[in-house]
Amino acid sequence: MGRIQTRFGAASLHQAAARVELAGDVVEACPTGIAEIDELTGVGGIPMGRLSLCLGGEGTGKMLVGYRFLAQASQLGAAVAMLDMRGHADPWLMQRLGARLDRTLVLRPKGSTEADLKTALESALGLVRAGVGAVLADLGPGAGQSRIWDPFASALSAACAKAAIPLLLVGELAGEPLRYAASLVLRLQRQEWLLRHGDIDGVRLTVGVEKNKLGMPGRLAELCLAYPHGTFFPPPPADGTVQADGAGHGGEAEALPGGSAGGVAGGEHTPPRLRVVRA
Amino acid sequence: MILCCRIPDIPIAAAILAHAERGQDLGGRPMVVGGHPSERKPVRAASMEARAFGVCAGMPLRQAEQLCPEALFLPVDDAAEASLARHLLAGMYAMAPKVELAAGGEAYIEVNGLGEPMAFARRVGAYLHKRLHSRPALGLGSNKFVAGVAAGLAAGATPVDGELPPRLVRMGSERSFLAPLSVSDCLPEMPDLCRRLHLFGLRRLGDLATMPLAAVEAQFGAEGLQALRLARGEDSRRLQPWEPPQRIEEQSRLEPAVDNLTPLLFVARGLVDRMGERLVEGAYAVTTVRMRLEMDDPRDAPIEAQIKLRSPMSTGEELWTPVSQLIQRQSLTAPISRLCLRVSGFCPAQSRQVDLLTRADGRLEDITRQLHVIADAHGAELVRMPQLAPVAPVIDGRRPPASPIDERRHHWTDAAGSLAAQAASRGRRRRIA
Numbered sequence: 201m202g203r204i205q206t207r208f209g210a211a212s213l214h215q216a217a218a219r220v221e222l223a224g225d226v227v228e229a230c231p232t233g234i235a236e237i238d239e240l241t242g243v244g245g246i247p248m249g250r251l252s253l254c255l256g257g258e259g260t261g262k263m264l265v266g267y268r269f270l271a272q273a274s275q276l277g278a279a280v281a282m283l284d285m286r287g288h289a290d291p292w293l294m295q296r297l298g299a300r301l302d303r304t305l306v307l308r309p310k311g312s313t314e315a316d317l318k319t320a321l322e323s324a325l326g327l328v329r330a331g332v333g334a335v336l337a338d339l340g341p342g343a344g345q346s347r348i349w350d351p352f353a354s355a356l357s358a359a360c361a362k363a364a365i366p367l368l369l370v371g372e373l374a375g376e377p378l379r380y381a382a383s384l385v386l387r388l389q390r391q392e393w394l395l396r397h398g399d400i401d402g403v404r405l406t407v408g409v410e411k412n413k414l415g416m417p418g419r420l421a422e423l424c425l426a427y428p429h430g431t432f433f434p435p436p437p438a439d440g441t442v443q444a445d446g447a448g449h450g451g452e453a454e455a456l457p458g459g460s461a462g463g464v465a466g467g468e469h470t471p472p473r474l475r476v477v478r479a
Numbered sequence: 480m481i482l483c484c485r486i487p488d489i490p491i492a493a494a495i496l497a498h499a500e501r502g503q504d505l506g507g508r509p510m511v512v513g514g515h516p517s518e519r520k521p522v523r524a525a526s527m528e529a530r531a532f533g534v535c536a537g538m539p540l541r542q543a544e545q546l547c548p549e550a551l552f553l554p555v556d557d558a559a560e561a562s563l564a565r566h567l568l569a570g571m572y573a574m575a576p577k578v579e580l581a582a583g584g585e586a587y588i589e590v591n592g593l594g595e596p597m598a599f600a601r602r603v604g605a606y607l608h609k610r611l612h613s614r615p616a617l618g619l620g621s622n623k624f625v626a627g628v629a630a631g632l633a634a635g636a637t638p639v640d641g642e643l644p645p646r647l648v649r650m651g652s653e654r655s656f657l658a659p660l661s662v663s664d665c666l667p668e669m670p671d672l673c674r675r676l677h678l679f680g681l682r683r684l685g686d687l688a689t690m691p692l693a694a695v696e697a698q699f700g701a702e703g704l705q706a707l708r709l710a711r712g713e714d715s716r717r718l719q720p721w722e723p724p725q726r727i728e729e730q731s732r733l734e735p736a737v738d739n740l741t742p743l744l745f746v747a748r749g750l751v752d753r754m755g756e757r758l759v760e761g762a763y764a765v766t767t768v769r770m771r772l773e774m775d776d777p778r779d780a781p782i783e784a785q786i787k788l789r790s791p792m793s794t795g796e797e798l799w800t801p802v803s804q805l806i807q808r809q810s811l812t813a814p815i816s817r818l819c820l821r822v823s824g825f826c827p828a829q830s831r832q833v834d835l836l837t838r839a840d841g842r843l844e845d846i847t848r849q850l851h852v853i854a855d856a857h858g859a860e861l862v863r864m865p866q867l868a869p870v871a872p873v874i875d876g877r878r879p880p881a882s883p884i885d886e887r888r889h890h891w892t893d894a895a896g897s898l899a900a901q902a903a904s905r906g907r908r909r910r911i912a
Binding site: 279281289291292294295301302304305306307308309310319320323326327329330331332 | 843845846848849850852853857860861862863864865866867889891894897898901
């Protein structure tokens with residue numbers, strides 16, 4: 201050991217315990233506002249200075265997770281940026297989830313051609329270098345097959361590492377370069393819709409950690425995410441307070457279909473509850 | 480390429496800002512800076528309103544009172560003027576690396592490598608207009624003389640949309656640009672030479688420029704030779720770039736010597752506050768703090784400690800946290816007789832980095848600048864800021880009845896403008912605090 205450290209430096213060889221302590225001191229994270237996911241990541245949220253992926257099919261609640269992360273980051277006093285590749289950004293939902301819209305910059309490319317996407321990605325890089333506090337990117341359809349993200353995966357993660365800000369990419373699929381560059385990959389899978397008065401009120405989902413460089417991969421959790429109520433429900437309280445958890449109505453929740461044991465994250469009466477299925 | 484900014488009336492602007500800090504609004508009143516009319520002193524500067532009555536810099540104060548009796552006569556405040564000049568320099572230094580503030584309210588900026596010169600000149604003009612509430616005259620030329628003359632011409636131009644357009648003299652066209660201009664207007668610092676040139680019938684710079692070098696040197700000497708080179712558009716004077724100070728140091732002698740941390744922290748707080756005032760005055764931020772504790776017994780070695788700040792700090796309140804931590808980390812083994820604090824690693828306060836986990840102000844200025852760059856390159860539509868618009872739009876002069884959908888309405892606003900407004904309001908709050 202002495203010979204190795206003399207030849208390659210003191211940092212070349214560590215005892216595993218010392219390494220874990222070192223990592224625990226250094227890594228900071230921006231919470232997502234969903235306790236179950238924060239606990240799953242092992243560092244308390246989306247890690248700073250690293251690229252994280254949140255993948256899942258349609259209707260699995262990945263944008264809810266993304267918006268909550270954006271809301272938490274914007275409340276921490278920084279300007280935040282969202283790369284909206286699909287043009288589906290919903291400011292109303294962002295605000296209901298607690299985001300400060302006066303600190304939220306949304307990059308909206310004019311089209312979906314390769315040139316438009318490149319422009320948006322270059323602009324996002326510029327904003328990261330200028331000092332935005334967090335970046336959320338909606339990958340859009342076809343990101344898994346498109347090679348457009350390949351050159352930007354390393355550039356974006358390097359810029360975020362230098363600025364020590366969290367970067368969360370949300371999409372259905374991600375290509376190999378993105379998965380390689382990511383420190384954290386979360387996989388969301390919908391179990392069932394939650395209904396209230398016959399309308400979809402939320403989603404019960406399973407969150408799995410496919411890759412985690414900072415904690416233990418392979419963990420699973422089941423949770424329920426409630427949608428903030430909009431046009432089809434009574435309006436929020438008249439005092440105008442915006443609830444960070446997005447629940448703004450006073451109706452009683454119906455029994456969850458299928459007898460789910462998971463808590464409704466964001467519900468008023470049933471606080472979120474983590475059920476780790478396998479660790 | 481050199482940009483010359485003729486900054487109008489720094490003494491007047493300093494007086495207005497000083498009174499505004501005391502809650503007095505002097506906007507619109509004729510003002511004369513120089514002293515009381517009974518004093519035998521010249522006018523240092525006159526506001527636009529006073530100049531309309533014929534008051535100008537250099538005339539006796541008594542004459543200024545006769546011309547404009549309702550003018551407000553203010554004393555010269557050298558400290559306020561120097562502070563304002565430092566602020567302006569720091570602001571321009573944040574935009575360009577080479578900046579010089581010359582006498583007579585002229586600033587020179589080297590604009591090579593800073594993008595399109597006219598666009599940069601407009602940015603500088605907007606900054607000075609925002610800071611001073613008066614329009615600067617801007618001239619661009621290949622050297623200081625040409626840029627200065629161009630700025631002088633721009634000052635007399637007609638404002639377009641409330642702004643004086645910058646005057647650009649392209650490379651290679653200096654001689655033709657200068658040729659029709661009057662010698663006495665362009666060389667005011669050489670009055671004797673101008674008078675002699677007039678006697679010889681040389682009234683335009685173009686007349687002088689065609690004269691043989693040896694003949695001018697023989698007739699007018701070195702001064703004439705210099706004037707001839709200037710008339711030909713050749714100016715060898717280099718920019719004397721201003722640089723921010725390398726460090727700020729405050730120290731205090733402790734009598735009697737102290738041997739515990741409580742009085743040391745008390746004294747340190749005062750030093751940090753003084754340093755903070757100097758930082759705010761110069762619009763600087765610092766990245767390094769050094770502390771030196773000298774022992775009462777000179778045989779004991781002094782304690783020295785240094786801390787590198789994670790993000791640049793620009794006020795006493797911000798500096799106090801790391802300084803107090805630095806002091807509390809020390810274990811005193813002997814009485815301390817002197818405390819010395821020094822900050823270094825200067826950078827403009829505008830380029831401070833954001834710290835996500837603190838509620839301190841971040842990099843809004845940098846982000847705003849980047850947004851302008853993106854807007855210039857790809858259009859303002861690329862990056863937008865959402866804003867909820869809960870009121871339904873008016874259609875055919877009528878507003879439809881309120882519906883639950885209204886609360887979901889939103890529109891996209893100009894992100895750079897919104898962030899710039901936030902940064903400005905935060906700056907105002909900070910100044911008030």
